[in-house]
Amino acid sequence: MRLHEFQAKRLLADYGLVAPRGAVALTADEAEAVARDLGASPVYVKAQIHAGERLKAGGVRMAHGPSMARAAAADLLGQRMTTAQTEGEGETVRRVLVEEGVAALKAVYLALLVDPSADGLVLLGAPDGGEGIEERVREGKLQREKLRLSVATEPDPGELSGFLARVGVEGAANEAASALIRGLRRAFIELDASLIEINPLAVLADGAIKALDVKMTLDDNALFRHPELASLRHEEEVDRVKLSAHRDQLNFVQLDGDIGLVSNGAGLGLATLDMVAKAGGRPANFMDIRTTARSLDIAHGFSLLLDNPRIRTLLINVHGGGMQSCDTIAEGLGVALRRSGRKLPIVIRLAGQNADFARSRLANFGCAVIEAPDMGTAAQQAVAIAAGGTA
Known part of the structure; x- marks a missing residue:
């Protein structure tokens, strides 16, 4: 079961993930109200669909002020959006996430997924996250780092710190990202996930980190253990x-x-x-x-x-x-x-x-x-x- 970005951010907040301030809107009026409450400029109005490459498809809009946020939401809501990762004729945008903008010094890629070859998990990272990362990896323009993690034991602090240093996360941000990864590993196991991807993870000037976009997939076959998570499925968007x-x-x-x-x-x-x-x-x-x-x-x-x-x-x-x-x-x-x-x-x-x-x-x-x-x-x-x- 794939989660929307806003759902994944809410769920992972209990495990240490910090995201930009924001809220979900179902109408253009609600989007305007969220932007006004945030009091930030710019804000980003983001179509909530189960696919990446939204920016390329026009699904992420920058807005300076509440009226621009309203116009962006009005344009996105109800639109049938197709990206390289959508199935069939695409997905209808039924809600948008309105978030404050973040000034990032660095944007990195992090992902946690099942490692079938080692009966454990694998952590992936890259120093230049953001849009089009899959294509850049395929073309050999970006090298991803890998670190295998055990399900039974906590990651070695030195190995975790070294992994993050290789993707350009150092100093206070290294410590914060290490703590985040430990939390994500716990969430992955406790919630029966099959993928958690943060792309990008923003490193701020003060060493803080914020997850600008999150993808999360839960194992459908394990939902009987998590009846509270089944309600996260928006049935109108599922085949x-x-x-x-x-x-x-x-x-x-x-x-x-x-x-x-x-x-x-x-x-x-x-x-x-x-x-x-x-x-x-x-x-x-x-x-x-x-x-x-x-x-x-x-x-x-x-x-x-x-x-x-x-x-x-x-x-x-x-x-x-x-x-x-x-x-x-x-x-x-x-x-x-x-x-x-x-x-x-x-x-x-x-x-x-x-x-x-x-x-x-x-x-x-x-x-x-x-x-x-x-x-x-x-x-x-x-x-x-x-x-x-x-x-």
């Missing part, structure tokens, strides 16, 4: 299909093909997707049925596919296990087909727990399916049907 699937115990990603895929297990789902692509087909989605899904949850997942007019056939690849048996998935399919009334060719491969019982359940529901003996054959049959041929 409705993806959100609906998540609530029904499904991991779902929409693609642009015409073969609907269903499997139980992420690895099995990815293998199915690869086999369809290798056979020349175009998957319409990735769908992994979680072990906690009930038959009605699964029925909802099948309904998402049946409601997609681009899908020409379904490919169901199921291996029943101790926590999710084949018959539960078969029952979900039967319920969805009865609700929908849409008839599609369905290729299915069943193996594992209760596979035979699942076949009888499908027959009882009157589901006409094409059963394949193995995964490869199932993928080839589904591709042939979608292409207009026969299995």
